[in-house]
Amino acid sequence: MVVGELAHERDLIIIGGGPGGYHAAIRAAQLGQSVTLIEKEQLGGVCLNKGCIPSKVLTNSAETFISMKKTEEIGIESDSVQFNLRKLQAYKMRTINQLREGIKALCAANKVELLAGSAFFLSEDKIGVENGEQYDVFRFKHAIIATGSSPNAPAGIKPDHHRILDSWSITSLEILPEKLLVYGNDYIALEMAFAFNAYGSEVTMVMDQNDFSFDLSINRELKRILKKNQIKVIKSTNISSAYTDGEAVIVSLENKEDSLIGTHLFVSSIPTPNTANIGIERIGIEKTESGFIKVNEQCQTSKPNIFAIGDVTEGPPLAVKAIKQGKTAAEAIAGIFSEADFRFLPIVAHTRPPIASAGLSEQEAIDQGYEISMGQFPLSSNGYAAILGKKEGFIKVIFDKENHALLGMHMIGSGAIELISSGVLSLEMVARDEDLLFPLYPHPSINEGLLEAAEALKNQAIHLPLVTKKERLKV
Amino acid sequence: MVVGELAHERDLIIIGGGPGGYHAAIRAAQLGQSVTLIEKEQLGGVCLNKGCIPSKVLTNSAETFISMKKTEEIGIESDSVQFNLRKLQAYKMRTINQLREGIKALCAANKVELLAGSAFFLSEDKIGVENGEQYDVFRFKHAIIATGSSPNAPAGIKPDHHRILDSWSITSLEILPEKLLVYGNDYIALEMAFAFNAYGSEVTMVMDQNDFSFDLSINRELKRILKKNQIKVIKSTNISSAYTDGEAVIVSLENKEDSLIGTHLFVSSIPTPNTANIGIERIGIEKTESGFIKVNEQCQTSKPNIFAIGDVTEGPPLAVKAIKQGKTAAEAIAGIFSEADFRFLPIVAHTRPPIASAGLSEQEAIDQGYEISMGQFPLSSNGYAAILGKKEGFIKVIFDKENHALLGMHMIGSGAIELISSGVLSLEMVARDEDLLFPLYPHPSINEGLLEAAEALKNQAIHLPLVTKKERLKV
Numbered sequence: 003m004v005v006g007e008l009a010h011e012r013d014l015i016i017i018g019g020g021p022g023g024y025h026a027a028i029r030a031a032q033l034g035q036s037v038t039l040i041e042k043e044q045l046g047g048v049c050l051n052k053g054c055i056p057s058k059v060l061t062n063s064a065e066t067f068i069s070m071k072k073t074e075e076i077g078i079e080s081d082s083v084q085f086n087l088r089k090l091q092a093y094k095m096r097t098i099n100q101l102r103e104g105i106k107a108l109c110a111a112n113k114v115e116l117l118a119g120s121a122f123f124l125s126e127d128k129i130g131v132e133n134g135e136q137y138d139v140f141r142f143k144h145a146i147i148a149t150g151s152s153p154n155a156p157a158g159i160k161p162d163h164h165r166i167l168d169s170w171s172i173t174s175l176e177i178l179p180e181k182l183l184v185y186g187n188d189y190i191a192l193e194m195a196f197a198f199n200a201y202g203s204e205v206t207m208v209m210d211q212n213d214f215s216f217d218l219s220i221n222r223e224l225k226r227i228l229k230k231n232q233i234k235v236i237k238s239t240n241i242s243s244a245y246t247d248g249e250a251v252i253v254s255l256e257n258k259e260d261s262l263i264g265t266h267l268f269v270s271s272i273p274t275p276n277t278a279n280i281g282i283e284r285i286g287i288e289k290t291e292s293g294f295i296k297v298n299e300q301c302q303t304s305k306p307n308i309f310a311i312g313d314v315t316e317g318p319p320l321a322v323k324a325i326k327q328g329k330t331a332a333e334a335i336a337g338i339f340s341e342a343d344f345r346f347l348p349i350v351a352h353t354r355p356p357i358a359s360a361g362l363s364e365q366e367a368i369d370q371g372y373e374i375s376m377g378q379f380p381l382s383s384n385g386y387a388a389i390l391g392k393k394e395g396f397i398k399v400i401f402d403k404e405n406h407a408l409l410g411m412h413m414i415g416s417g418a419i420e421l422i423s424s425g426v427l428s429l430e431m432v433a434r435d436e437d438l439l440f441p442l443y444p445h446p447s448i449n450e451g452l453l454e455a456a457e458a459l460k461n462q463a464i465h466l467p468l469v470t471k472k473e474r475l476k477v
Numbered sequence: 478m479v480v481g482e483l484a485h486e487r488d489l490i491i492i493g494g495g496p497g498g499y500h501a502a503i504r505a506a507q508l509g510q511s512v513t514l515i516e517k518e519q520l521g522g523v524c525l526n527k528g529c530i531p532s533k534v535l536t537n538s539a540e541t542f543i544s545m546k547k548t549e550e551i552g553i554e555s556d557s558v559q560f561n562l563r564k565l566q567a568y569k570m571r572t573i574n575q576l577r578e579g580i581k582a583l584c585a586a587n588k589v590e591l592l593a594g595s596a597f598f599l600s601e602d603k604i605g606v607e608n609g610e611q612y613d614v615f616r617f618k619h620a621i622i623a624t625g626s627s628p629n630a631p632a633g634i635k636p637d638h639h640r641i642l643d644s645w646s647i648t649s650l651e652i653l654p655e656k657l658l659v660y661g662n663d664y665i666a667l668e669m670a671f672a673f674n675a676y677g678s679e680v681t682m683v684m685d686q687n688d689f690s691f692d693l694s695i696n697r698e699l700k701r702i703l704k705k706n707q708i709k710v711i712k713s714t715n716i717s718s719a720y721t722d723g724e725a726v727i728v729s730l731e732n733k734e735d736s737l738i739g740t741h742l743f744v745s746s747i748p749t750p751n752t753a754n755i756g757i758e759r760i761g762i763e764k765t766e767s768g769f770i771k772v773n774e775q776c777q778t779s780k781p782n783i784f785a786i787g788d789v790t791e792g793p794p795l796a797v798k799a800i801k802q803g804k805t806a807a808e809a810i811a812g813i814f815s816e817a818d819f820r821f822l823p824i825v826a827h828t829r830p831p832i833a834s835a836g837l838s839e840q841e842a843i844d845q846g847y848e849i850s851m852g853q854f855p856l857s858s859n860g861y862a863a864i865l866g867k868k869e870g871f872i873k874v875i876f877d878k879e880n881h882a883l884l885g886m887h888m889i890g891s892g893a894i895e896l897i898s899s900g901v902l903s904l905e906m907v908a909r910d911e912d913l914l915f916p917l918y919p920h921p922s923i924n925e926g927l928l929e930a931a932e933a934l935k936n937q938a939i940h941l942p943l944v945t946k947k948e949r950l951k952v
Contacts, residue, residue, distance in 0.1 A: 024939075028939050029937065029939065032936070032937050032943065049920070050860075054920060054921055055864065055921060058861065058921060059551075059864055062551070062864055063548075063552055063553065066544065066551060067548075067553050069541065070545055070548065070553060070555065073538075073541055073542075073545065075564070075567075075568050076534075076541060076565055077560055077561040077563070077564040077565030077566075077568065078538065078541060078542050078558060078559070078560055079558070079560075079564075080545065080555035080556065080558040080559070081555060081557050082556050083553060084553070085552055085553055085554075086552045087552060089549070089550070089551075089554075090551055090552030091552075092550075093550050093551050093552065097863055097864060100863065101860055104858070108940060108942060111942035112943060320920070321920040321921075322918065322920045323917075325920060326917055329939075343915075346916065346917065348917055348919045350919045350922070383579070385530060386533065388572055388575065388576060389530065389533050389534050389537055389572060417895040419922055419924070420892040420896045420923060420924060421895045421896075421898065422919065422924075423896065423918060423919075423924045424898040424899045424902050426916045426917060427903055427906075427908070427916055428902055428906075430912065430915060430916045431902075431906045431908065431912055433906060437902065437905065437906055438902070440818075440905060441821060441898075441901045441902055442797050442801055442819070442821065442822050443901070444797055444825045444894060444898075445496065445529060445796040445797045445800060446529055446530060446533055446796075447894055447895070449894070449895060449897075449898045461507070462504065462507050464499075464503050464504065464583070464804075465579070467582075467583060467587075468586060468587060
C-alpha cells in the first residue's frame with residue numbers, strides 16, 4: 003500500500019463467503035454492524051458449491067433411485083427405471099444457483115456489502131482487496147477470517163478431476179464410473195461409495211488401518227450393509243501411487259503386490275486450512291501446531307479484533323461448526339457474550355441407510371472412565387420401519403450408570419438424521435434415562451425406536467424378547 | 478356361573494389385545510406377573526388390523542407414488558408409473574400378518590397366555606370367557622380392560638363397507654374410487670383424502686363448522702395445500718343422508734339443495750368406546766358422563782383391582798395413549814409408581830406433507846392466559862428441503878414471553894414426524910428458547926428449520942429477511 007492511499011472505512015470485514023462467513027455476516031448485520039463480505043470465488047463457499055449441497059443432491063437421488071426399484075410390492079409399477087447422471091448435474095446446478103441467489107438476496111436485505119476479490123491483511127486494521135485491475139484498501143474495526151479449506155491429496159496421488167477425483171470434483175461427474183475406487187473411511191467416502199453403488203457403479207473402498215469413525219456398533223452394522231450392497235472393502239492399506247492409463251486408473255497399494263484397476267478413483271482426505279496468502283503471518287496471528295488459526299471460545303484470534311471461524315480453525319471441517327462459529331464471532335463482535343461449544347456436535351452421514359450420532363461413543367465413554375449402561379433397539383422390530391420396508395439399522399443410547407445421564411446417541415437407519423436432534427437436545431439439557439422414558443412417541447413411528455432403545459437399558463423394550471444378562475453384554 | 482364350577486386362577490387378566498393390551502401384557506410379564514391376554518378377534522386390535530398400520534401403508538405408498546412422478550429432474554427416468562391398489566392390499570396383509578406374528582412371538586417369549594374369546598365380568602374378581610362351545614371362568618387378582626372402540630357413523634349414514642366406508646373399511650378397498658367423498662375434518666379424514674388424491678381419485682371433503690384441529694397456521698397452510706392438490710373442501714355443513722344407487726353414492730347436505738354425488742363415501746367420525754357386553758355395569762365400574770370408563774392417573778377404575786386403558790377411557794383415541802396407559806397400568810399393578818400424563822401428546826398426520834404437533838397451539842396458549850412470543854420458519858428457505866424438492870410447510874414454535882419456556886411446537890413439512898420428538902422432549906424438559914438456540918443442528922438438514930424457527934423469535938433467523946415488527950405480527 004502506498005502511503006497516503008485512501009482507505010475505505012468499514013465496521014466488520016469478513017473474508018470468505020462460505021456458510022461460516024455468510025452466517026457471520028447476516029448475524030452481525032442483524033445486530034447492527036455494517037458488514038463487508040469478501041469472496042474470491044462463489045458465494046456459499048465449498049459447502050454450497052462443491053461440498054455438502056452437491057453431495058446431498060447425489061445421495062438423495064441415489065436413495066430415491068434405489069427406493070424406486072423396490073416399489074412393486076407396494077403397488078407401484080413402472081416399466082424401466084433409468085438413472086441419468088447428466089440430468090442430475092443440471093438439477094444440482096439449478097439447486098446451487100437458486101440457493102446462492104437466496105444468500106445474495108439475504109445479504110442485500112441485511113445490507114451486507116458483497117465484494118469479489120482476494121483479501122490480504124496489510125496490518126491489524128487494514129486489508130487490501132484485489133480483483134483484477136481493481137485494488138482497494140479497507141480499514142476495519144473487526145475482521146473475521148473464514149477462508150475455509152481445500153482438499154489435500156495424499157502423496158503419490160494427483161487428482162486430474164477427470165478420472166482421479168477429490169471431494170470437489172467427484173460431485174461434478176457427468177458420466178457414471180464403471181468401476182469406482184474410493185480411498186478413505188470418512189463420511190464423504192461412505193456417502194459417495196453408497197451413492198455410486200446405487201447408480202450402478204462397481205465400488206471398491208480402500209481404507210487404512212483405522213476403522214470407520216462411528217460408534218463400534220454402527221461400524222459393525224455398516225460393514226454388514228456395505229457387504230450386502232456388494233461394496234467391496236480393502237482394509238489396512240494405503241494407496242502408494244495412482245496413475246491413469248487411457249480409460250483406467252491403476253492404483254498401487256502398500257504391502258500388496260497386485261494393483262487395483264478402476265475406471266475412476268475418488269480420494270477423500272482431510273482438507274488443508276486455507277491460511278496461506280492472506281497475510282496472517284505478516285500481522286502475527288498465531289497458529290496451532292497443526293497449522294490452524296488459534297482461537298478462543300468466542301473465535302477470537304491472538305489479535306483481539308480479528309476472529310477466525312470454520313475450517314481454518316481446529317476441529318472437524320463441518321459446515322455445522324463453521325455456522326455456529328460464524329454466529330458466535332458476530333455476536334462477540336457486537337458485544338454479546340456467546341460461545342461455540344462442540345461437545346454435542348451431531349455427526350451425520352447420508353449413507354443408505356443414514357447414520358447420525360451425537361455425544362460419546364461406547365469406546366469414548368469407557369476411555370473417559372465412565373461406567374456405562376446401554377440400550378439398543380433394532381429397526382427390524384419397529385412397526386413403522388416395516389411399513390416403509392426400511393428395516394435396517396438400530397438406535398443405541400449410552401448412559402452414565404451412576405447418575406443415569408445420557409452420554410451418547412447413535413443411530414443408523416431411516417429417519418436417523420431428523421431424529422438425532424432429539425439426542426442433541428437431550429444431551430444439551432442433561433437428560434436422564436427417565437427423560438427419554440416418560441415422554442410420548444407417535445405411533446407408528448421410527449421415533450418409537452428411540453423409546454425402546456431407552457427401555458432396553460432395563461431389559462424392558464416391549465418389542466424385544468427378554469434376554470439374559472449374559473446375552474445382553476454381547477449386544 | 479354355576480356354583481361350584483371350577484375357576485382357573487390368574488394374576489392378571491387383560492381383555493383386549495390391541496396396542497394398549499399387548500403393551501400392558503408384555504410390560505406386566507417383564508415385571509414378573511403371570512398374564513393372560515384375551516382377544517376375541519385378532520391380536521393387534523384395531524390399530525394393527527384396521528387402523529394405524531393399514532392407513533400408514535396407504536399413506537406411505539401414496540407419498541412414494543407422488544414422489545416417483547417427480548423424479549425426472551433428479552435424473553431418474555421411468556417409462557410409466559402406475560398404481561395398483563390390489564397389490565398394495567396384498568402388501569398390507571403381509572405387513573400386518575408379519576407384525577401380528579411378531580406380537581405373538583413376543584407374548585410367547587414373555588410367557589403371556591393368549592386366549593381367544595369374549596370376556597364378561599362375573600364379579601370383582603371373576604371373569605367368564607366364551608369361545609364357541611368353550612366356556613371358562615377365571616379368578617384374577619387384577620384385570621385391565623382394553624376393549625378399544627368402534628367407528629360410529631353419524632345418523633343418516635349407514636356404511637355398507639363397499640361404497641360407504643368407515644375408518645376400518647376404507648383401508649381395505651381393492652378398487653380405486655373414481656370420486657371419493659370424505660366426511661370429516663380429523664387426521665384420518667385428511668390422511669385418506671391425501672392418499673386417494675395421490676392415487677388419482679377425485680377427492681371432495683365435507684366438513685362441519687369446525688376447522689381442522691391443528692394450530693391455526695397449520696390449518697391455513699393445509700387449506701392452501703389441499704387446494705393446490707385439487708382436493709375440494711365443502712365447509713360448514715353436515716351430511717344429512719347418504720345412499721347408494723348402482724355405482725354412485727348420493728349425499729344430501731344440510732342447508733344445501735344440490736346433492737353431492739361420488740362413487741364412494743368415507744365417513745371419519747369419533748369412535749364409540751367398547752364398554753357394552755363386558756359386564757362392567759354388573760360389577761359397578763363407574764363411567765364418565767360421556768360413557769367412558771372413569772380412571773385415575775394410574776389407569777385404575779373405581780374398582781381398585783381393575784384398570785382400564787386406551788379408547789375405553791377418556792381422551793384422544795390414539796394408540797400412543799393406549800400404549801402409555803398400558804405400561805402405566807402394568808407398572809401400577811406390579812407395585813411400581815407410574816403415571817400416564819398426556820400434556821405433551823404428539824399429534825401427527827401422515828398427510829402430504831406430514832403434520833406433527835406437540836404442546837399448546839397459538840390459540841390454546843392465548844386462551845390459557847399466556848403472553849406468547851412465536852417464531853416460524855418456512856421450509857422454502859431451508860437448503861435441505863430445496864435438495865429434496867420438498868419445500869412446502871414450516872416449523873412454528875410458541876414460547877411463554879415471560880419466562881421463555883417452550884409451550885408448543887407445530888410442524889408441517891418433510892421430516893415433521895421424526896422431528897416432533899425434539900419438541901416433545903424439549904417440552905417435557907421445560908426447555909427455554911436458549912435450549913433450542915444453543916445446540917448444533919446438522920447441515921444441511923430439515924432440523925435447521927427448527928433452529929431458525931427459534932431464531933425467528935428474535936427476528937434472527939439467518940435465512941429469513943429482516944421483517945418489521947408490524948409484518949411479524951401477521952406471520
